[in-house]
Amino acid sequence: MRALLPLALLASLALAGCDTINGTDSGAAALMERLDGTWTRTVTTERIAPNGSVTPEGTARTDAYEIGRRIRCNRIELTNAGDADRIAVQFDPTDPASSRNCDVITTDGDARRLIFVGDNGSILQDRVATIEEDTASRQVWAFYAFDGADAIRTLWTLTR
Amino acid sequence: MRLLLLAGLVACAASAQPSGLYLTGALSRTQFDGDRLALLGETYSDAFADALGAPVDFLPGERTHPAAGATVRLGGGGLGVGFAYQVGRATSDEASSFSNGRGNRVRARTLDHVATLDVTGQLGPVVLGGSFGGMFRGVRVEVATTYPDGSESLGSEFVFNGVYTASSTYFEAGVLAGLALGDRVFVPVRLVVPVEMVEDRLPVQDFDASAGGTHYLPRDFDRYLADPALIDDGAAVSDRDYVGPRLQVGVEVRIL
Numbered sequence: 001m002r003a004l005l006p007l008a009l010l011a012s013l014a015l016a017g018c019d020t021i022n023g024t025d026s027g028a029a030a031l032m033e034r035l036d037g038t039w040t041r042t043v044t045t046e047r048i049a050p051n052g053s054v055t056p057e058g059t060a061r062t063d064a065y066e067i068g069r070r071i072r073c074n075r076i077e078l079t080n081a082g083d084a085d086r087i088a089v090q091f092d093p094t095d096p097a098s099s100r101n102c103d104v105i106t107t108d109g110d111a112r113r114l115i116f117v118g119d120n121g122s123i124l125q126d127r128v129a130t131i132e133e134d135t136a137s138r139q140v141w142a143f144y145a146f147d148g149a150d151a152i153r154t155l156w157t158l159t160r
Numbered sequence: 161m162r163l164l165l166l167a168g169l170v171a172c173a174a175s176a177q178p179s180g181l182y183l184t185g186a187l188s189r190t191q192f193d194g195d196r197l198a199l200l201g202e203t204y205s206d207a208f209a210d211a212l213g214a215p216v217d218f219l220p221g222e223r224t225h226p227a228a229g230a231t232v233r234l235g236g237g238g239l240g241v242g243f244a245y246q247v248g249r250a251t252s253d254e255a256s257s258f259s260n261g262r263g264n265r266v267r268a269r270t271l272d273h274v275a276t277l278d279v280t281g282q283l284g285p286v287v288l289g290g291s292f293g294g295m296f297r298g299v300r301v302e303v304a305t306t307y308p309d310g311s312e313s314l315g316s317e318f319v320f321n322g323v324y325t326a327s328s329t330y331f332e333a334g335v336l337a338g339l340a341l342g343d344r345v346f347v348p349v350r351l352v353v354p355v356e357m358v359e360d361r362l363p364v365q366d367f368d369a370s371a372g373g374t375h376y377l378p379r380d381f382d383r384y385l386a387d388p389a390l391i392d393d394g395a396a397v398s399d400r401d402y403v404g405p406r407l408q409v410g411v412e413v414r415i416l
Contacts, residue, residue, distance in 0.1 A: 050261045052308035108367050113314040128316035144317040151307050
């Protein structure tokens with residue numbers, strides 16, 4: 001038993017920094033597994049003034065958001081290949097057969113952001129959200145933009 | 161006089177360094193290519209001098225950080241060899257602040273895996289020798305925009321935001337001096353310098369599927385501002401910027 005202690009220690013040391021050796025992004029794969037399924041998405045917008053005050057803008061919008069490896073996107077079925085990316089589809093829950101907005105989403109090792117690859121059909125631009133909350137039943141993603149001196153924050157809150 | 165007394169006590173407590181497996185805890189002073197890394201902060205601070213609260217050095221050129229590992233030491237007749245493996249992690253966290261309440265926050269970390277061969281000779285409690293190793297250093301630099309309400313974004317509203325990574329692999333060579341205390345404790349001091357076989361520089365880059373992987377961490381911010389999307393290697397922070405000498409003081413405790 002005593003002889004196993006050093007071996008266990010060496011193994012733990014080797015694993016301690018495996019993100020420098022191993023590029024498989026286990027954090028990214030775990031996030032994607034948490035995201036799999038159908039969510040209720042609520043989209044809200046906030047205005048951040050230079051003095052730090054935050055005020056809501058407009059009214060919240062709610063729809064359905066499905067994330068998975070194989071999802072129907074309008075007339076075709078999309079399939080992803082990797083563990084760290086998924087197909088994401090937004091649709092009207094009262095009319096699932098209506099037109100759907102489809103994205104490929106991915107993240108990186110620390111799973112602190114979500115990347116919408118080739119967002120809005122443009123292969124020249126990714127759109128990136130910061131992950132504010134990350135649990136199996138609630139996700140909050142923040143997108144930032146600008147309006148003069150103010151910053152505009154759009155929050156996607158996914159619950160189920 | 162007190163120093164002589166202390167040295168005498170240490171010498172009495174010391175004995176030949178026995179063979180065995182040692183656990184290591186250490187403190188490292190790691191130096192990077194400070195001049196190259198400093199350019200980001202200098203050019204950024206110059207570019208935003210009118211709006212910036214104070215100049216900022218986003219990528220410090222030196223870090224003091226802990227390391228841990230294990231060493232197998234074999235010896236006899238005053239000569240010894242040691243095979244060591246260590247993991248070390250250094251971090252920095254620097255932020256700028258503009259007059260409009262926004263800013264940038266740059267968190268950098270290096271994660272070292274070092275395999276080392278020590279060849280030593282021992283005179284009483286004093287151990288002297290050479291230290292030769294292979295270093296695998298992972299580099300991760302996270303650039304966020306900060307907002308007046310305290311929130312932070314890694315998002316795409318600025319190209320500068322991102323999670324940039326690289327890795328540098330190189331050999332190290334240097335000297336080791338240490339003190340054997342009793343039959344279980346060894347206090348080594350290592351000074352090693354990099355021995356680079358490859359001079360090519362690879363940029364520290366962010367994941368960017370749509371841009372073909374050419375989203376680099378800027379080193380020269382003026383060139384970056386002139387052409388954020390197409391910054392070339394010469395204007396980017398590179399893996400070799402994170403190569404430099406290392407001074408380490410450790411304590412090894414024999415467990416087997």
